[in-house]
Amino acid sequence: MTKRSVTMSDVARQLGISRSAVSFALNNEAQVSRETRERVIAKAAELGYRPNAGARALAGQKTDLFGLVTDIVSTPFAGDLIAGAQEWFWGHGKSLLIAGTATPERPDARSIEMMLEHRVGGIMIATTWNRAIDVPAALENVPVVLVHCFDALGERPSIIPDEEQGGREAAQMLLARGRRRIAMINLPEDLVAAQGRRLGFEKALVAAGMAIDPASIVTSGPEPDSAYDVARALLAAGDIDGVFCANDRIAMGTYDAARDLGLRIPEDLSIVGFDNQETIAKYLRPALSTVALPFREMGRRGAELLTRASEDIDRKKIVISCPPIARNSV
Amino acid sequence: MTKRSVTMSDVARQLGISRSAVSFALNNEAQVSRETRERVIAKAAELGYRPNAGARALAGQKTDLFGLVTDIVSTPFAGDLIAGAQEWFWGHGKSLLIAGTATPERPDARSIEMMLEHRVGGIMIATTWNRAIDVPAALENVPVVLVHCFDALGERPSIIPDEEQGGREAAQMLLARGRRRIAMINLPEDLVAAQGRRLGFEKALVAAGMAIDPASIVTSGPEPDSAYDVARALLAAGDIDGVFCANDRIAMGTYDAARDLGLRIPEDLSIVGFDNQETIAKYLRPALSTVALPFREMGRRGAELLTRASEDIDRKKIVISCPPIARNSV
Incomplete structure (x- = not known):
């Protein structure tokens, strides 16, 4: 190097x-x-x-050390992503070093340099939010796998969640319960997750022969306090019997709004979340039916792909499905 | 090396x-x-x-790379600890590499080796739970700072939260509100946190001239579902007007138990938590008054101590106070 x-x-x-x-x-x-x-x-x-000169140079030599560059180490989210990657690496006699970064586009130069000096077998870049990133120039000739993110040019293999399928399954949980007056409280619509989840939601409703009422899709900030106000206005105004909340924290705020309006969950109102966030979903009362962001699976698959870097990691976009988790809120 | x-x-x-x-x-x-x-x-x-041969050898050479060995990267807790450490290191032109580990006593050997080969200025060991650990033998001659943990022999400098002061302040929040029939729902009593928080709680009550009724201190698992049952039994049996919950997840379960018993928070029952857990405390309704585990401060102080390793890191036990966070539940 x-x-x-x-x-x-x-x-x-x-x-x-x-x-x-x-x-x-x-x-x-x-x-x-x-x-x-x-x-x-x-x-x-x-x-x-x-x-792919770097990748080929590296492919000739065995290396058991891999790197992870990520902004999620300093957040309460997505610890499962690291757990999944570690499980794979450790289970295959390999080691993982993590460089935290405020943004994956600008990682700490010295940490990257040290990983490269040690001829890491490859570097995984993982983000807290599903989004397009620019792979840092310092990694241009290194095998890189993107996890929970992707590069706009599609030059790097990436592992991303199937937001659309997840949104579809969320809607289907409400439809299967017989709900027909269904709303969605979405995240801000510039987010990849918001776009995909909404698309899936709408397709499921259309497939069930229902019209999409634009007034029934509203936007909230990602946190419960913002969601409370949005949900309260939505539920007070309309005759709604099911809500798909684009994340579990929005569902948390929606629970409180429903309760304050005297609506029982799930008797009067069915609620489905998204993320299956560890510290929220299963602890709400009733426990929240939701769709899981498959962080552990994404971390594992990213690690697996990276350890096979010399074989074939070109241009793959691997989409991981988001499994519905049925609990007691639908 | x-x-x-x-x-x-x-x-x-x-x-x-x-x-x-x-x-x-x-x-x-x-x-x-x-x-x-x-x-x-x-x-x-x-x-x-x-x-301290290793420490002295290292002290002679400038190094800007530091290591963190921790089990918290794969949990939803304590991301703030890493954020605090990163802020210090990055703000002082230094770099941090993180090796995740299932348990700090048995870190990945290859990751440690690589950190040592790069003559890291020192290694921080941080844990999810406050507890005694054995420093791994591979780090015997390396400057080490323990964060949110300590070694039984007291040979290594460590940064720990003042659990007792935190417990005392939690009780004082309830006393200041005029509550006199106060219970505590504690964590399992083998935990350092449980012991310290209870001690502080009891001291505050005694200082206020109150007797400690052993029946008013009960134990719960750390999560809301376990806490719900414990809290429901406690609240149904006794004439209680204030509860100190030893963590925020216990408070979450206690909210639900109080609600199901028709008790209003804080009118009928004041509740104080502990941890100030990001995804819970401020999002409960009413927002939870709690005591913060100072993760960011602990991470920052650990980093600060480590970068001054050559000066004086022998045998210091630095206790960081846990600030009370007043919201709306008392």
Whole structure:
């Protein structure tokens, strides 16, 4: 790793074009012109660019050390993601070192450097929220697997939850209970999770022959106090018998709003959450029916993919389904 | 670090006595006989033992990399501890690498080895629960600071919360509200936290001129479902107007029990929790008055102490106070 190999960014810089244009060209994708493609290929050959050079260099040597760069170590969420990754690595005689970071785009340079000096077999990048990230330039030539996030260019393998399927199953839990006046309290709609969960929710209703009333889909902040106000207004205004809350903390606030309006759960109102958050879902009374964000499974699959980095980790987007967890709120 | 220096364990092994006996002898403490002390000192000199050899070797060289060995990365608790440590290290131009572990006594050997190869300035060991631990043998000659835990021999500096002061302040919140028929729902009494919190609680009541009724101190598992049953029995049986719950999850179960018995919080019953757990305390309705476990402060102080390892980290036990957080449940 001391002598730096030629990267796509080097090729891009020399040609005065974007790195993504180089990526498209080298991967024979349609987004660039034939002329650009030819210039890129010629320049790449001239500079001695080899695709995935870092990965190939590493593949030749056995390494049992892996890295995780993540912002979740300092949050109360997603400890299961680390647990799942650790279980895989430790169970296969491998070690994992974690570098906490305020944002995955800007990890601590010295920690990354140390991981690279030790020729880690690869680095997992994991985020608290499902979102698009830019893989840091320092990791350009290192095998990387993204977990609970993805790169906009789709160049890196990533493990993401099936938000849409989860939203669909949440709605189906309410439909199966015979609920027909169903609302959704969504997260802010710029979130990937909010978009996917809503899409699944709407598709399930349409598949059941129901119309989507835009007034029945409202937005809340991610926390119970914000959700309480939104839920209270929603429930007071409408004749609603089922609510899909886009996360368990929203469900927590909705429980309190329902209670204060004299609505019994689940007799008068069925509630489904999302996340299966450890410190909330099973402890609400009644225990919350929800859809699990499969953090442990995502961590495990990410680790598995990374340890097989030399074989085939190119361009895979692995979507993990979000299992419904039936408890007592529907 | 390649040529291993002589440790207290080496001295102990040669003499066929325990490592703690060697420690007591070398530190001139009363627990060993004069004869043993003299044998230990002679053998230590013969083998070339130097106290804190690793720490001194490291002190001579500047290093900006530190390690954290902890079981909390895979739990929903204590992310603030890591946040506090990171803030200190990053704010002082230093880096932190984290090795998750199922138990701090048995960390992953390869991760530790790699930290030592990089001559980390020191290693912080942090635990999810406040408890005594054995520092792993591999770290015997490395500067170590224990956070939210301590070693039974008191040889390592440690940062621990003032459980007793926290328990006292919890009781005082109830007393200040005029409550006089006060119960405590404690954690299992083998926990350090349970012992300290109860002691502080009892002292506060005694200081207020009240007798301790043993029947008013009951034990629950740490989670809301267990606490619900305990709280319901306690509240149904007695004429109680205030409850100190030894953690916020117990308070969560107590809220539900009170509600099901028709008791209003805080009009009929004042409740104080402990931990100030992020996903619970401020989101209960009414918001929970509690005592904070100062995770962020403990992480910060641990990092601070570790970066000053060469100066003076011997035998300090730093006790951090647990601040009361007044909300709406008292």
